[in-house]
Amino acid sequence: MMSSTPDDAAPMSDEELQRITVGERTPHNAPVALVDYDPRWPELFPQHAGRVRSALGERALQVAHVGSTSVPGLCAKPIIDMVLIVADSSAEPAYVPDLEAAGYVLRVGEPDWFAHRLFKGSDPAVNLHVFSSGAAEVDRMLRFRDWLRANDADRDRYARVERELARRVWRHVQHYAEAKTAVIQEIMDRARPPDEARSTGP
Numbered sequence: 001m002m003s004s005t006p007d008d009a010a011p012m013s014d015e016e017l018q019r020i021t022v023g024e025r026t027p028h029n030a031p032v033a034l035v036d037y038d039p040r041w042p043e044l045f046p047q048h049a050g051r052v053r054s055a056l057g058e059r060a061l062q063v064a065h066v067g068s069t070s071v072p073g074l075c076a077k078p079i080i081d082m083v084l085i086v087a088d089s090s091a092e093p094a095y096v097p098d099l100e101a102a103g104y105v106l107r108v109g110e111p112d113w114f115a116h117r118l119f120k121g122s123d124p125a126v127n128l129h130v131f132s133s134g135a136a137e138v139d140r141m142l143r144f145r146d147w148l149r150a151n152d153a154d155r156d157r158y159a160r161v162e163r164e165l166a167r168r169v170w171r172h173v174q175h176y177a178e179a180k181t182a183v184i185q186e187i188m189d190r191a192r193p194p195d196e197a198r199s200t201g202p
Contacts, residue, residue, distance in 0.1 A: 066083050
């Protein structure tokens with residue numbers, strides 16, 4: 001998952017992470033296991049996308065493959081990251097029971113960060129990120145994905161940073177995600193549309 005944590009912000013504490021976690025959060029206390037790109041990843045995404053659409057029907061406004069597994073040639077944790085757009089992600093009764101019945105487990109609720117919800121799925125492993133329609137973070141995630149797909153230099157730079165950070169021991173995997181904020185922002189600055197770049201300055 002992309003992190004919007006400011007570069008100079010301290011990592012989220014155990015207490016802060018537990019506050020947004022559904023159930024008990026166990027510290028990771030290890031490096032992060034990355035693997036080389038697997039060409040089967042794009043083929044695995046439709047399995048979960050179909051399952052989600054079957055569970056929610058028209059309530060699933062958009063289902064997209066995001067994250068490192070969605071970028072050909074990029075190393076990644078072997079977990080398929082997906083984005084699900086619903087009308088209002090804070091209205092949990094409208095979709096949570098049906099996703100849980102389809103085998104997804106709600107693990108994170110972040111009402112103050114784009115009303116984000118995170119579900120875990122399996123067979124294959126998946127992180128399902130749920131946002132409301134119009135959430136700016138979704139545009140950011142898709143733009144980052146599309147930019148890395150089209151720009152080998154930035155894809156390779158991101159991979160180098162990922163591999164370097166992954167070798168460190170992290171108390172929580174979220175801290176690893178937060179540590180990537182600087183390189184993500186650097187790449188996103190280059191990925192801004194020309195009209196946005198003109199309006200916001202260099």
